[in-house]
Amino acid sequence: MGRPKQALISRRKTLEVALRIIDEEGLDALSIRRLGDELNVRGISLYHHFKSKEHILVGASELALANVRTPNTTNADWREWLISNAIEYWKALRAHPNLIPILMRRHPLRIGLTEHNATAGLLAVQGVPPGVIMPLMEGLESLALGSAAYESAADADTGTDDWQEQNPFLFHVRRNRDISRARVFEVMAKAAVDAVLDEYYAAAGMDAPLQPEANANKA
Structure with a gap:
């Protein structure tokens, strides 16, 4: 089965995964593509929730x-x-x-x-x-x-x-x-x-x- 065309994950879930990647591997390990792979969605789908990677970093910081x-x-x-x-x-x-x-x-x-x-x-x-x-x-x-x-x-x-x-x-x-x-x-x-x-x-x-x-x- 192919990946869904639309993101089926929440903003909160995305930030939780982003924060985990940052914690475990550092800031350089975080990318839109990596997040998409972790969440099993197309990276571009994340733009339904975030304007850019920087907005994800902001959200992850606020979550922390x-x-x-x-x-x-x-x-x-x-x-x-x-x-x-x-x-x-x-x-x-x-x-x-x-x-x-x-x-x-x-x-x-x-x-x-x-x-x-x-x-x-x-x-x-x-x-x-x-x-x-x-x-x-x-x-x-x-x-x-x-x-x-x-x-x-x-x-x-x-x-x-x-x-x-x-x-x-x-x-x-x-x-x-x-x-x-x-x-x-x-x-x-x-x-x-x-x-x-x-x-x-x-x-x-x-x-x-x-x-x-x-x-x-x-x-």
């Missing part, structure tokens, strides 16, 4: 970031959900490191801009000064991208040379880590938020408002 979501309520403390989103972003990058080069171009590719717009809006509604919203968002995104890129490169080190013998102290501390990477990222994300806020209020000649836990302790 499915857990990074702005709350639909104002009840959650903004520091908590913003840092939680940064952690989820870092987790997604660690799970899909081959997408990091694509997400480095997130803005020009318009990946997740609707979600980022919702984040900026909710932060403003929750009383975060507009002048500090973009520094907070950019700082956390840069931290997640940099951390994930470094950690992925370190994990990919095959260790085929004798670097361990030549660098015994580095090898020793690498094997004796007392704080997990996940915890380190969480601590750095919290510190980054505090540091950006402190800088904003200092530059404005204002005292930073007490955080909720500080208010509770004071009471």
Whole structure:
């Protein structure tokens, strides 16, 4: 039986397969023809759902970031959900490191801009000064991208040379880590938020408002 003339697969299924190929074989392995072969359809059929391969890359990236979501309520403390989103972003990058080069171009590719717009809006509604919203968002995104890129490169080190013998102290501390990477990222994300806020209020000649836990302790 020949292949169907029309694509019998969904957009979601196409993105799931595309993400699997990227994860397992890298960005260069993904092509319209390869996707068609994997889905048992003509590659040209995929243009029913996507304008180009770039649109598939965008869709695969958005699928990988499915857990990074702005709350639909104002009840959650903004520091908590913003840092939680940064952690989820870092987790997604660690799970899909081959997408990091694509997400480095997130803005020009318009990946997740609707979600980022919702984040900026909710932060403003929750009383975060507009002048500090973009520094907070950019700082956390840069931290997640940099951390994930470094950690992925370190994990990919095959260790085929004798670097361990030549660098015994580095090898020793690498094997004796007392704080997990996940915890380190969480601590750095919290510190980054505090540091950006402190800088904003200092530059404005204002005292930073007490955080909720500080208010509770004071009471």
